[in-house]
Amino acid sequence: MALLNNLCNFRVKRQYFNGKYLIPAISILLLVAVIAVSNAYFPFLVIMPRTRSIWLSYSSFSTSTGGRKADGETCDIFRGEWVPDHDAPYYTNDTCPIIHEHYDCMKYGKLDLGFVQWRWRPDGRDLPRLDPARFLSSMRGKTLAFIGDxxxxxxxxxxxCLLTRVAEPTTSWPSSEHTVYHYGGGYNFTVLNFWAPFLVRSELxxxxxxxxxxxxxxxLDEPDAAWAPLVPAFDYAVVSASSWFYRPSMLYEAGRLVGCHHCLLPNVTDLTLRYAxxxxxxxxxRAVVxxxxxxxxxRTVSPSQYEGGEWNKDGNCVRTRPYRRGEKTLQGFELDFHTLQVEEFEAAKRAxxxxxxxxxLMDTTEAMILGADAHPSRYRGWTRRKE
Known part of the structure; x- marks a missing residue:
């Protein structure tokens, strides 16, 4: 995809690259494509040349068959490969005001930015770049919510950051877990973000x-109050969470302790992070539908790209080019996470x-496991928690 973004302008020495968002950045155009087949038509979603419509299927794991392309074949946008994109990056720290300085990896010492100039190409087709003006026009009067970590x-x-090329939103913070970006100027389009790393109510x-x-x-049976009461106001809700479930936790259902994950307490059943x-x-x-x-x-799990150790130990993100197809496969907990997410999606859809x-089902996991991660890892500004 042409969305290896939040990136620096290599021609400007003092303009730093922010690598925090490469993993989710690929998902933006995939998200746009997914929305396009949900009874909405977006004129920027076309196959080159621009006289032919693009049709999509969601995933080999999904029971949905999507549509048909003009030549009668299905097109699965979630299966493909990374190819060079010498036009990237498409926004910078200077052009996108919401990028936090904390994640400015170039400022904090990351020198090799070879992972920047790649895009996702589905098998047999090219995805067009996002047209911000057409996207905003197509989403006029809509509300899009992102829920998770x-x-x-x-x-x-x-x-x-991509939409900032044509319009800047007004920003408000109804709470510390809830941010609102509103596009006026005739668009009346609202983007919401809800910090809910466990999706459900949680207490440290x-x-x-x-x-x-x-x-x-x-x-586990109480959707987080930061977002759940507001669902009726959404047109689209993108749910994604997984990485926080590695943390030890006590698990409750119907107000009763039913087990834990790695709590190391006697007489408490370890139900594992998969159950959580x-x-x-x-x-x-259930809360959304x-x-x-x-x-x-x-949105399915994004695998970790840390090499040489875990994120909080000696791990680092050092790759400068994506893996080739088949060079890396989903394993361990991440494979289990993907499997259970697909199963829960299908069960909810049947219900x-x-x-x-x-x-x-936005099954971006294959693209994510092949991609060269732009997570800043050790190249970021650390903020100590106040005691």
Whole structure:
């Protein structure tokens, strides 16, 4: 895709690259494509030349067959490869005001930016670049919500940065977990971000915890109040979460402790992080599809690209080019996460069948595992927690 973004202008020495958002950046045009088949037509979604319409299928894991291309064949935008894109980057730290200085990896010492100039190309087709003006026009009067962890926030930030090329939103913060970006000027388009890393209600009960990453109470059948009451106001809700479930947690259902993940407490059953993510995903999807008129989009897990160790140990993101197809495969917890997300999506879709609910599986995992990660890893500004 032509969306390896939030990136620096190589011709300007003092203009730094922010690498935080490469993982979610690829998802923006895929998201646009997914939205386009949810009973909406976006004129910028075309196959070159621009006289032919693009049709999509969602995923080999999804029961949906999408549509047909002009030549009668299906086009799966989630299967493909990374190819060079010498026109990238498409926005910079200077042109996008919402990029946080904390994630300015070039400022903090990252020198090799070879991972920047790549785009995602589905098998047999090229995806066109996002046309910000046409996108805003097509989304006139709509509300798009991103719900989840930092990847959900970065996904949203990438979209805002691209749209800034033609319009800048007004920003408000109804709460510390809720940010609103509104585009006026005749667009009346609203983008919402909700910080809900577990999707459900959570409480930090021990800042250190058994693994030094905190111990949390998770209420697996209670969607987070930061976003759940506002669902009726959404037109599209993009749900994505996974990485925070590695943290040790106590698991509750119906107000009762049912088990834990890595709590290391006697007489408490370890149900594992797989159970926690499955039940939280189930609760979130039910909350979204329970409100008629909302298109629910579930974005699958983005695998970690750390090499040489874990994120909080000796790991680093050092690749400058994507993997070739088949060179790296999904394994371990990430494979389990992807499997359960697909299963919960299909179960929610079956339960909502006939109710006029629109659901989309945004299966970006294959693209993400092949991509060269732009996570700033150790090249970022660290902010110590106040004691």
């Amino acid at each position: 930092s990847l959900a926030k970065n996904h949203m930030n990438s979209l805002i 009960v021990d800042a250190d915890g058994p693994a030094h990453t905190g111990l949390w109470n998770l209420y 993510l499955r039940m939280a995903t189930r609760a979130a999807l 329970g409100c008629g008129g909302v298109t629910a989009v579930l 909502a069948s006939g109710g006029g609910v629109r659901m989309m």
